[in-house]
Amino acid sequence: MIELQNVSRTFTVGDQQVAALRDINMQLGEGEYLSIMGPSGSGKSTLLNLLGLLDRASAGTYLLDGGNVTDLSDVQQAHVRSQKIGFVFQSFHLVPRLTAAQNIELPMMLAGIPAEERKQRVAELIASYGLSERADHRPDQLSGGQRQRVAIARATVMSPAVLLADEPTGNLDRTTGWEVLKLLEQLTERGITLVIVTHDAEIGARALRQIHMLDGAIISDEKRAL
Amino acid sequence: MKLADTLYFASGSLRGSPTRTLLMMLAMSIGVAAVVVLTALGEGARRYVINQFSSLGTNLVIVLPGRSETAGIGAGMMTGQTPRDITLDDAEALLRSTAVKRIAPLTIGSATLSLDALNREVVVLGSTASLLEVRHMAMSIGRFLPPGDIHESASVCVLGIKIKQELFGNNQAVGQWVRLGDRRFRVIGIMSSQGESMGFNTDEVVIVPVASAHQLFNTAGLFRVLIEAKNRDVIEQAKREAEEILFQRHNEKDVTVITQDAVLATFDRILTALTMAVGGIAAISLAVAGVLIMNVMLIAVAQRVKEIGLLKALGAPGRQIRNLFFAEAVLLSGIGSLAGLVLGYAGSMIIGQIYPSLPVSPPWWAVLAACGTALGTGILFSVWPARRAARLDPVAALSGR
Numbered sequence: 001m002i003e004l005q006n007v008s009r010t011f012t013v014g015d016q017q018v019a020a021l022r023d024i025n026m027q028l029g030e031g032e033y034l035s036i037m038g039p040s041g042s043g044k045s046t047l048l049n050l051l052g053l054l055d056r057a058s059a060g061t062y063l064l065d066g067g068n069v070t071d072l073s074d075v076q077q078a079h080v081r082s083q084k085i086g087f088v089f090q091s092f093h094l095v096p097r098l099t100a101a102q103n104i105e106l107p108m109m110l111a112g113i114p115a116e117e118r119k120q121r122v123a124e125l126i127a128s129y130g131l132s133e134r135a136d137h138r139p140d141q142l143s144g145g146q147r148q149r150v151a152i153a154r155a156t157v158m159s160p161a162v163l164l165a166d167e168p169t170g171n172l173d174r175t176t177g178w179e180v181l182k183l184l185e186q187l188t189e190r191g192i193t194l195v196i197v198t199h200d201a202e203i204g205a206r207a208l209r210q211i212h213m214l215d216g217a218i219i220s221d222e223k224r225a226l
Numbered sequence: 227m228k229l230a231d232t233l234y235f236a237s238g239s240l241r242g243s244p245t246r247t248l249l250m251m252l253a254m255s256i257g258v259a260a261v262v263v264l265t266a267l268g269e270g271a272r273r274y275v276i277n278q279f280s281s282l283g284t285n286l287v288i289v290l291p292g293r294s295e296t297a298g299i300g301a302g303m304m305t306g307q308t309p310r311d312i313t314l315d316d317a318e319a320l321l322r323s324t325a326v327k328r329i330a331p332l333t334i335g336s337a338t339l340s341l342d343a344l345n346r347e348v349v350v351l352g353s354t355a356s357l358l359e360v361r362h363m364a365m366s367i368g369r370f371l372p373p374g375d376i377h378e379s380a381s382v383c384v385l386g387i388k389i390k391q392e393l394f395g396n397n398q399a400v401g402q403w404v405r406l407g408d409r410r411f412r413v414i415g416i417m418s419s420q421g422e423s424m425g426f427n428t429d430e431v432v433i434v435p436v437a438s439a440h441q442l443f444n445t446a447g448l449f450r451v452l453i454e455a456k457n458r459d460v461i462e463q464a465k466r467e468a469e470e471i472l473f474q475r476h477n478e479k480d481v482t483v484i485t486q487d488a489v490l491a492t493f494d495r496i497l498t499a500l501t502m503a504v505g506g507i508a509a510i511s512l513a514v515a516g517v518l519i520m521n522v523m524l525i526a527v528a529q530r531v532k533e534i535g536l537l538k539a540l541g542a543p544g545r546q547i548r549n550l551f552f553a554e555a556v557l558l559s560g561i562g563s564l565a566g567l568v569l570g571y572a573g574s575m576i577i578g579q580i581y582p583s584l585p586v587s588p589p590w591w592a593v594l595a596a597c598g599t600a601l602g603t604g605i606l607f608s609v610w611p612a613r614r615a616a617r618l619d620p621v622a623a624l625s626g627r
Contacts, residue, residue: 054539054620075543082541093536093624097242107540109231154540 001193002028002051002162007060009046009216020046022216024060030161031191035198035207043216044197045166051195052085052164053077065161082111086155086192088184090167092147094139094154100146101126101135104153111158125153129183145176152183162193169203181206227546236553239530250515250522251562254604257512258566258596259573264508265592266574268501270584275493277585279486281420283361285327286486287464289320289451289472293480310480311447314376314436316472320453323467325460330357331376331436332450335443337407339432341393348389349431350406352439360454363428368400368415371435379437383411387419388429406432407442461485505592509599515562516603519555523611527551534615535623544616551612552605559604563597570596 009021020043028034036044049055050062053069062070069080087093094103101122108118126135129149139147148168155163165184169177181203188194198204205224212220227235240247291312317331333352338345355373357363363370370384383406390399390413399413411434420428440446455464465483472481527534537547570588578586 049621052539054624075545078538078541078543078546080541081539085541087539089624093532093539095533095536097238106537109235110227110537110540110542110546112227112231115231158541 001030001032001065002026003061003063004050005061005063007050007057007062009043009050009055010058019216021050021057024218026211026218026221028193028195030193031188032209033185033188033194033207034209034211035196035204036211036213037198037201037204038213039199041215042213044213046216047213048164048166048195048197051162052087053081082107082158084161086158086160086163088148088151088155088163088165088168090170092139092144092151092171094147094150096139099136099138100131100142100150103139103150104157107154107158121157125157129153143176144172145179148172148176148180149183152180152187156187156192160192162195163187165194165196167198168196169198169200177203227542227549232546232549232553233557236550236557239526239550240554240557243526246522246526247558250519250558251565253515253518254512254559254562254600255564255566255569257508257515258563258600259569260508260511261505261592261596261599262567262570262588263573263577265501265505265596266570266586266588267577267584268497268504269589269592270577270586272494272497272501273585274583275497276490279490279493281362282486283452283454284486285455285458285461286360287453287455287461287468288484288486289453289468290482290484291447291449291480293482310476310478311445312451312472312481313446313448314440316475317448317451318376319471319475320451320468322471323464325455325464325467327454327456328356328360329454330354330360330452331448332357332452333436333439333443333445333447334449335439335445337432337442338405339389339393340405341402344393345405346389346392348406350439350442351431351433352436352442353433354436356454357433357452360452363420364418366416366418368413370415371433372414377437378435379441380435381409381411381438382414382435384415384417384433385413386417386427386429386431388427389432390416406434409438409442411438461487501589501592505595509596512596512599512603515600516607519558519604520607520611523551523555523608524614526554527611527615530615531618531623532626534618535620535625538618538620539624548612548616551608551615555604555608555612556601559600562604563600566596566600567593 004024004026007021007024008019011018011020024047036047038044046055050057057070061068064080065084072080095106098106104122104125105118108121126132129152131146131149131153134142134146142150163184168184169180172180184194184196185206196207204210209223211218289312314331317329320326320329330353335350336347337350339348353371354376355371358370366387371382372380383404385399393399393404394402399416402413403410404413417428434442453464453468455461465485468483469479473479534547574586574588578584
């Protein structure tokens with residue numbers, strides 16, 4: 001599904017080279033549930049951005065769904081993001097002037113899917129995420145939990161293969177955070193590969209597979225027994 | 227992404243900041259309205275002048291005494307000679323040209339017109355029966371000057387409508403005798419109202435036979451000879467032949483012959499150039515509006531960095547993001563120019579109401595040019611902001627950096 005071979009990423013800060021990722025090797029199967037943990041600055045977000053094709057590796061190879069996506073052009077990368085990758089952010093990143101339904105519809109609109117199909121798919125998702133009464137509300141009229149549910153609906157509306165979540169519970173209170181987490185975990189049952197970046201050990205521990213990072217390198221990669 | 231969706235999304239982001247959007251549209255519409263109104267004024271002035279000229283008559287060739295009237299110092303002044311008069315015989319001789327349909331000699335002067343105790347100073351035109359047709363004048367009551375021998379100084383006159391009103395009020399004027407200078411004339415007709423043309427009001431003139439006018443002013447020379455050519459194609463021929471005939475009679479070139487067409491064409495060129503210049507100046511305001519659009523677009527890009535990052539994360543390639551910003555610019559300048567057109571036409575109509583004699587209407591090319599410039603500058607000045615947005619690094623943009 002996902003395979004990183006000797007991937008590294010260096011940033012140039014001033015005239016200094018800073019290694020954010022060093023020689024990362026990892027494989028991730030379909031429907032796997034992975035958490036990436038580590039202190040801030042350990043490179044976990046960089047790894048997530050790289051997996052999401054928002055960033056490019058300085059060296060190494062990235063295989064996604066059997067295809068090499070390391071050297072795709074910007075347009076091709078965007079296409080892969082549109083079709084195969086969903087993002088959930090800590091700060092939700094909903095478009096403030098659009099309603100919940102319109103926010104969910106956005107990826108389909110960008111992909112050029114006909115309006116009727118979009119409406120149908122959005123209606124399904126809104127119902128299944130329990131947002132029916134909130135569909136026509138704008139983000140500022142929604143609670144944090146509702147906002148993140150809208151964001152998850154948006155991330156899954158294109159039926160991606162991979163869902164990348166960067167601190168998805170970071171801006172939520174504990175109870176709501178757990179609800180959102182459960183929602184994400186249910187997605188893996190449908191075969192979506194879920195990657196969660198967090199610095200919260202308790203949340204990270206729920207994942208079946210946990211990667212710990214430090215200074216841009218993977219220091220541990222453990223699978224938890226079911 | 228579908229075009230309709232692109233426009234919808236762009237209009238959504240415009241509605242998201244209504245004040246900014248309205249201000250930009252206002253700038254755009256003021257620019258377009260300025261072009262429309264100013265060119266409408268210029269075009270109105272052009273048409274006004276042309277109408278004025280056309281009302282003088284059609285296919286006119288005008289003979290003036292003296293060579294090149296506008297020169298300050300002519301050959302005659304240096305040698306102590308004055309240009310030779312154009313006499314009535316000269317005028318009649320012009321009819322020998324096959325291109326000439328009819329002629330109207332013209333003598334002009336002023337005299338005191340009096341009836342009983344009333345008197346006023348009036349402009350007196352001396353001419354012949356042909357003047358009516360040559361100058362496209364119309365009678366209200368009675369007859370115009372009788373046709374006949376050009377040398378016959380009949381004591382008849384035709385009054386302008388205003389003179390008639392002042393002198394006779396609502397009483398019958400035709401058949402009455404008036405005194406003009408030291409002669410008595412019988413009123414045989416009243417001109418219908420024509421208003422002013424080329425600074426010359428036919429409502430306030432008295433027309434007498436040209437021979438009578440010569441006696442009145444003690445002169446033998448004509449002020450002008452108006453020649454009406456048979457048709458448009460022989461105007462040049464009429465001009466040439468008029469020059470020849472008078473050269474044969476005078477043995478020197480001491481008259482100036484101009485055609486109405488030439489004068490008209492000159493005015494037309496001058497005023498068209500003026501209209502374009504004024505329109506061009508107004509177009510500068512459109513360019514300013516374009517710079518404003520660029521400025522505001524750059525702010526919009528900066529303000530919506532996170533949204534742009536999000537769109538990229540959701541799978542929008544740079545091209546799509548650029549198109550979104552282009553769509554915003556097109557919508558802004560499109561709606562702005564529409565509003566400007568409405569404003570401009572409304573302004574032109576108001577000016578038309580205030581100055582009814584000025585045929586104010588924006589020329590089609592100016593309207594097209596204004597809208598084109600508005601859209602062009604709108605798009606041109608959004609290229610840079612749109613590219614900037616399209617090139618944003620998604621990771622940095624998402625974190626708002």
